Amino acid sequence: MVRMADVAREAGVSVMTVSNVLSERLPVADQTRARVMAAVEALGYEVNLTARHLRAGRTDTVAFVVPSFHDYFGELADKIAPLIEAGGRHLVLERTSASPEHEMAALSVARLQFYDGVLLSVAGLDSDDLERVSSSKPIVLLGERDVPDRFNHVRLANEEGARLATAHMIEHGSRRILALGCTLDTTHMMPSDRRIGWERALRDAGIDVDPRYVVPVANFTSADGRDAMLDVIASGLPFDGVFAATDIVALGAVAALAERGLRVPVDVQLAGFDNLDVARFVPPGLTSVDANHQGVAETAVGLLQRQMEGRPAPAEHVVAPVRLVVRGSTRGGA
Amino acid sequence: MVRMADVAREAGVSVMTVSNVLSERLPVADQTRARVMAAVEALGYEVNLTARHLRAGRTDTVAFVVPSFHDYFGELADKIAPLIEAGGRHLVLERTSASPEHEMAALSVARLQFYDGVLLSVAGLDSDDLERVSSSKPIVLLGERDVPDRFNHVRLANEEGARLATAHMIEHGSRRILALGCTLDTTHMMPSDRRIGWERALRDAGIDVDPRYVVPVANFTSADGRDAMLDVIASGLPFDGVFAATDIVALGAVAALAERGLRVPVDVQLAGFDNLDVARFVPPGLTSVDANHQGVAETAVGLLQRQMEGRPAPAEHVVAPVRLVVRGSTRGGA
DNA sequence: CTGTTAGCGCTTTCAG
DNA sequence: CTGAAAGCGCTAACAG
Numbered sequence: 001m002v003r004m005a006d007v008a009r010e011a012g013v014s015v016m017t018v019s020n021v022l023s024e025r026l027p028v029a030d031q032t033r034a035r036v037m038a039a040v041e042a043l044g045y046e047v048n049l050t051a052r053h054l055r056a057g058r059t060d061t062v063a064f065v066v067p068s069f070h071d072y073f074g075e076l077a078d079k080i081a082p083l084i085e086a087g088g089r090h091l092v093l094e095r096t097s098a099s100p101e102h103e104m105a106a107l108s109v110a111r112l113q114f115y116d117g118v119l120l121s122v123a124g125l126d127s128d129d130l131e132r133v134s135s136s137k138p139i140v141l142l143g144e145r146d147v148p149d150r151f152n153h154v155r156l157a158n159e160e161g162a163r164l165a166t167a168h169m170i171e172h173g174s175r176r177i178l179a180l181g182c183t184l185d186t187t188h189m190m191p192s193d194r195r196i197g198w199e200r201a202l203r204d205a206g207i208d209v210d211p212r213y214v215v216p217v218a219n220f221t222s223a224d225g226r227d228a229m230l231d232v233i234a235s236g237l238p239f240d241g242v243f244a245a246t247d248i249v250a251l252g253a254v255a256a257l258a259e260r261g262l263r264v265p266v267d268v269q270l271a272g273f274d275n276l277d278v279a280r281f282v283p284p285g286l287t288s289v290d291a292n293h294q295g296v297a298e299t300a301v302g303l304l305q306r307q308m309e310g311r312p313a314p315a316e317h318v319v320a321p322v323r324l325v326v327r328g329s330t331r332g333g334a
Numbered sequence: 335m336v337r338m339a340d341v342a343r344e345a346g347v348s349v350m351t352v353s354n355v356l357s358e359r360l361p362v363a364d365q366t367r368a369r370v371m372a373a374v375e376a377l378g379y380e381v382n383l384t385a386r387h388l389r390a391g392r393t394d395t396v397a398f399v400v401p402s403f404h405d406y407f408g409e410l411a412d413k414i415a416p417l418i419e420a421g422g423r424h425l426v427l428e429r430t431s432a433s434p435e436h437e438m439a440a441l442s443v444a445r446l447q448f449y450d451g452v453l454l455s456v457a458g459l460d461s462d463d464l465e466r467v468s469s470s471k472p473i474v475l476l477g478e479r480d481v482p483d484r485f486n487h488v489r490l491a492n493e494e495g496a497r498l499a500t501a502h503m504i505e506h507g508s509r510r511i512l513a514l515g516c517t518l519d520t521t522h523m524m525p526s527d528r529r530i531g532w533e534r535a536l537r538d539a540g541i542d543v544d545p546r547y548v549v550p551v552a553n554f555t556s557a558d559g560r561d562a563m564l565d566v567i568a569s570g571l572p573f574d575g576v577f578a579a580t581d582i583v584a585l586g587a588v589a590a591l592a593e594r595g596l597r598v599p600v601d602v603q604l605a606g607f608d609n610l611d612v613a614r615f616v617p618p619g620l621t622s623v624d625a626n627h628q629g630v631a632e633t634a635v636g637l638l639q640r641q642m643e644g645r646p647a648p649a650e651h652v653v654a655p656v657r658l659v660v661r662g663s664t665r666g667g668a
Numbered sequence: 669c670t671g672t673t674a675g676c677g678c679t680t681t682c683a684g
Numbered sequence: 685c686t687g688a689a690a691g692c693g694c695t696a697a698c699a700g
Contacts, residue, residue: 003693014671019695029669046444050387051693054676069415069427074408081403081429090445093403093427095415105424110380222615251615258617281556281585282616283592337677348687353679363685385677388692 002043010039022047053114061090062304063115065106067124069095071248072274076142079297080119087305089116096124109134117308119300122147123190138307140300144190152303154296154318158190161289161322162197163204165271166243168287168324170205172331174241174269177202180228180253181217181245191216194245194273212237217249225252233260240268247272247279247288254282254329270329284328296320336377345373356381387448395424396638397449401458403429405582406608410476413631414453421639423450430458446471451642453634456481457524472641474634478524486637488630488652492524495623495656496531497538499605500577502621502658504539506665508575508603511536514562514587515551515579525550528579528607546571551583559586567594574602581606581613581622588616588663604663618662630654 008015013032020026021036028036039045053059062084066073077093084091092115094106105111107125112118112134122130122143130147133139141153162179169177182195199209215232217224225244229252232239242257244250250272254264262268264284271287272279279286299318306313326332342349347366354360355370362370373379387393396418400407411427418425428445446452446468456464456477464481467473475487496513503511516529533543549566551558559578563586566573576591578584584606588598596602598618605621606613613620633652640647660666 001693005693015693016672016695017670020670023695025695027669032670046442046447048388048693049444049447050384051676052695053384054388054678054692055694055696057676063426068408069403069411070405070408074402074404077403077427078429091429092397093411094424095412108380110383111424113383222611226615251612255615255617255619277556278585278612278616281560281589282612283589285589335677339677349677350679350687351685354686357679359679361685366686382677385692386679388694389677389679391692 002045004045004047006043007036007039007045010043011035059114059116060088061092061115062117062119062308063092063094063106063112064119064121065094065096066121067096069093072246072276073121075276076293076297079293080301083297083301087301107133112137117304119304138304140304140307142296142300144193146188149317150315152307152315152317154300154303154320156291156296157319157322158193159197159200161273161291161324162194162243162245163201164197164322164324165273165287165289166198166201166241167204168326168332169241169243169269169271169330170201170207172265172269175207176239177213177241177243177269178232178239179214179245180225180232180242181220181249182214182243183216184211184214191245194243198243213239217245220246220249222248222252222255225249226256227252229253229256230260233262242268242270244270244272247274247276247286250286250288251278251282254286264329265331269331271324275325279325279327287327287330287332288325289322290325291322292320336379337382338379340377341370341373341379344377345369393448393450394422395426395449396451396453396642397426397428397446398453398455399428399430400455401430403427405610406580407455409610410627410631413627414635417631417635421635446473451638453638472638474638474641476630476634478527480522483651484649486641486649486651488634488637488654490625490630491653491656492527493531493534495607495625495658496528496577496579497535498531498656498658499607499621499623500532500535500575501538502660502666503575503577503603503605503664504535504541506599506603509541510573511547511575511577511603512566512573513548513579514559514566514576515554515583516548516577517550518545518548525579528577532577547573551579551586554580554583556582556586556589559583560590561586563587563590564594567596576602576604578604578606581608581610581620584620584622585612585616588620598663599665603665605658609659613659613661621661621664621666622659623656624659625656626654 004015004018007018018036021028021033064077081091096106117138119140122141122145141147141151144155144158147153179195179198183191185192195214202209215228217228242253244253257264264270273289275288275290279288338349338352342352352370355362355367398411415425451472453474456475456479475481475485478489478492481487513529513532517525519526529548536543549562551562576587578587591598598604607623609622609624613622
């Protein structure tokens with residue numbers, strides 16, 4: 001391993017001068033800099049980031065901690081990465097829930113030390129988990145649940161999104177609309193908030209709210225969505241619309257409806273939430289609530305950078321607006 | 335910040351005894367250990383991993399470096415994470431290609447120092463990039479291109495997979511099959527290897543190979559797949575089957591075919607590659623070549639762990655087997 | 669503009 | 685089994 005001292009000797013300068021050339025912290029004479037750079041090239045030197053971190057307390061790295069790497073989180077991470085890099089830092093992804101016993105390892109104070117700041121997706125974490133998270137480190141929470149006041153937090157307008165989607169289907173003739181993947185509780189988490197929006201749209205239209213139309217799913221996978229949809233069909237409960245809590249669940253519903261010969265949107269209208277890529281391409285196009293990934297990413301990174309720059313400010317709780325994207329799965333679409 | 339010295343003072347022992355308790359490197363008397371643990375609890379101490387790394391040269395962390403976080407790589411990462419954690423280490427994801435000038439930043443020797451080992455997806459990297467990658471660090475390459483011999487490498491049976499999918503469609507009556515997302519070159523990268531398999535299936539069936547049926551796409555997105563498919567339809571080139579180089583491209587083709595009123599599989603059979611979740615659920619079910627994520631993950635992690643354990647062995651070049659999963663988009667399916 | 673000194677928090681080595 | 689000393693590679697602070 002070649003160290004800074006080796007470069008210094010090769011260039012005939014002190015170690016500090018090498019450090020100043022590489023980190024651009026203090027000005028160095030052009031001629032000296034050239035000698036140093038030549039030595040760096042000649043020896044193939046690269047700075048030891050661990051030593052820099054220990055001494056300078058800075059990693060130039062931000063973590064995005066997610067419950068799983070795929071689908072929604074992967075797409076969001078791809079939006080976040082360029083914004084972090086524009087600030088001269090590097091983004092890495094960690095995941096919380098690989099196995100039950102390691103569930104919180106990514107959030108330990110020890111691991112968070114690796115990063116200048118942390119974006120933390122709170123899906124799957126409970127209040128106790130959050131209380132245990134270090135509060136000295138710049139951190140921004142993302143996700144659909146109530147969090148302690150002390151954290152900056154960006155969430156979606158879940159209720160409004162669900163209301164928009166449901167009202168749209170009512171407007172185009174549906175009267176018996178399932179809330180697939182929603183729950184009846186009032187925990188202010190994603191499945192309950194979206195159920196509340198669905199409910200409000202029904203009430204606004206003067207339609208009775210029947211709790212049998214709220215159908216939970218286990219894990220928000222397409223497989224679970226399909227299973228739940230097949231169960232409903234088999235039960236004989238009449239329905240002419242489906243609001244699915246996520247596009248991934250909606251995709252499962254699409255499969256189940258097709259298997260049972262129910263036509264979308266003629267027999268059943270269908271709308272999802274998140275506006276993932278798949279919503280655009282699965283025939284006949286899935287009407288979906290756009291979660292505005294880009295805007296959420298920009299807001300969250302902005303809040304994080306404000307903290308990392310050391311500008312003190314009270315924690316903000318941002319509710320990002322959503323909008324309905326109408327496609328062929330509802331009768332207002334193409 | 336509470337340091338090991340603080341714990342030592344609180345427990346009335348030396349710093350070294352605390353270190354030995356926490357790292358379990360040397361045995362410590364039960365009574366002493368208990369005093370140390372009590373002090374750790376009382377002060378809320380957590381070890382500084384950066385200092386440990388600088389001194390001990392070990393991070394207990396593995397990086398999976400990918401070109402983008404979504405779709406294929408996200409799904410694969412979710413398979414890899416538990417395997418790494420079973421070995422007592424932690425997995426993080428980094429991405430290479432946020433912007434052209436940062437392309438190699440994640441791969442710089444400097445960044446690789448952060449990790450005990452690296453799984454590196456080679457999509458988007460060329461030979462020069464790979465030559466520049468440190469060879470002293472445990473590293474396993476993943477992906478569909480030729481790599482220098484000195485690296486351990488896991489790739490898929492691309493040619494065989496494409497041949498299987500194409501032969502299956504021929505067997506069920508297609509004669510004019512597009513290779514969507516493939517290329518005519520012979521660079522031994524994913525689009526060319528899959529084209530070669532497509533070609534072999536055609537030749538085996540005595541069908542002439544017409545280069546007009548090889549239709550490249552720009553970025554392997556669904557949007558590009560749809561655009562390319564629409565262009566082919568508009569051109570009037572007759573076809574009765576589509577082999578798409580990836581499921582994501584196939585999803586774009588599904589959209590385009592539906593928009594133009596072409597029925598799958600009656601008018602056109604369609605098969606993809608990767609067997610992503612979406613293939614199972616998009617009606618009528620997408621026949622796809624299963625890339626065996628689980629097996630690829632296990633093989634790659636096994637090779638990496640062999641290196642990290644210091645067991646010397648010549649670099650291996652593994653070609654992971656694939657199999658065809660038949661669904662409703664081809665006439666052999668349900 | 670350049671060099672010297674000190675020390676980030678931990679673990680390796682060696683002595684008791 | 686426990687402790688004291690040394691130093692991993694780098695940069696903050698200060699002196700010249």
